[in-house]
Amino acid sequence: METTRRTFLIGLAAVPLAGCGLGGQQQSGGAVSGEIKGEITFQTWALKPKYTDYVNGVVDAFQKQHPGTTVKWVDQPADGYLQKVMADASAGSLPDVINVPPDLSFPLAKKGQLVNLDEAMPEAKGDYLENGWRAYEIPGKGGCYGFPWYLNTGPIFYNKALFQQAGLDPNKPPTTFKEAEEQALQLAQRSKIAMLGQTPTIVDFALYGVKLLSDNGETFVFNEPKGVELLEIYKRMYDAGALVPEALTQNYTGSGAKFMAQQTALTPGSAYDLGKFKTDAPSLYANIGIAKPITNTGHAAMYVHGVSVPAASKNKPTALAFGRFVTNAENQLKFAKISGIFPSTKGGMSDPHFTTEDGTDEARVRVAAAKQLGDAVNYTPVQFSSQMQESLRQQVADAMLGKKSPKQALDDVVAECNRLLK
Incomplete structure (x- = not known):
């Protein structure tokens, strides 16, 4: 017996985009190169105010690592989030990096509206757990359309x-x-x-x-x-x-x-x-x-969330670099420790936070869940x-x-x- 699909940070109620007038197909192909500079917009789903300091810290660190970049962070409320993504997709105005679950990436990718990471940034695949990366692969189309961000499972x-x-x-x-x-x-x-x-x-x-x-x-x-x-x-x-x-x-x-x-x-x-x-x-x-x-x-069962880069982004090099940065091992581990979720990067679960019990039930559940995720499946x-x-x-x-x-x-x-x- 399992829960319905959920993120454990917020309730997840997938809204279908198929048949909703997604126009403006943006095809992508081949590796993306170019200088990492300029402005991008990063959209998350109900992370304010609880995780404001964390996300601002990630944005600041990226901008410091890449002088000349500006990341504008926009957080949308949980209610109506997927309808908002749907409307932006129809209007061709999706932000440069968007927080979406796999089942929302599917209709967007089918319409050619997301960047294929296997083509655009093939070297990134090795950073993530195979079952996390696989969650964003689109059957019948080929390719992966999202950087896995956080995972969860439970007892x-x-x-x-x-x-x-x-x-x-x-x-x-x-x-x-x-x-x-x-x-x-x-x-x-x-x-x-x-x-x-x-x-x-x-x-x-x-x-x-x-x-x-x-x-x-x-x-x-x-x-x-x-x-x-x-x-x-x-x-x-x-x-x-x-x-x-x-x-x-x-x-x-x-x-x-x-x-x-x-x-x-x-x-x-x-x-x-x-x-x-x-x-x-x-x-x-x-x-x-x-x-x-x-x-x-x-x-x-495993549940996964990630970030995708729309094919219509006018600054793909910076958007891709930021998508990979926000989901890298260091940033995911910090996020996991303050939010109760689990990292999707290889080696992330080897941190003592996920392997060592301290006598509390909370630690017992966390350690058991981390072990579970090793061979858990995104069944949905x-x-x-x-x-x-x-x-x-x-x-x-x-x-x-x-x-x-x-x-x-x-x-x-x-x-x-x-x-x-x-």
């Missing part, structure tokens, strides 16, 4: 007291989906407490071992038998009261709140959430259990838009309510996803 938190009350071993949380179902049904039967607060996301299908896309990446195929099998598990849990009914509603965002109120027994999260439990729910914190993510694949396909997410949520809800079979629900959502993909 499963569970309520030991609720487990114990239901006769479950508080030291043996579920590690696979089969175990999760068995324990969830037992919990619901004996204590009338739901194990889960959210329906399955596309990441859950991947964690279950479902094939999401065809080999050529051109069609979704997660309505395969294994996908139906997962939805049938959730249907059994829902019918037994092991999944909260509120999870089926369109705008439900209360999974974390349900867990904090001890109305559900298990939730995915991060070190940030652990600190919140400690402050806002001390009685829960006293009974908190920390476990590895539930997965059939052996690989945890870059092609999977917010419209597709909404279609999946609605079809899952219909299956839970018995309006259609799990097989029919998945057939319908895959058909819709493939329609949107084209």
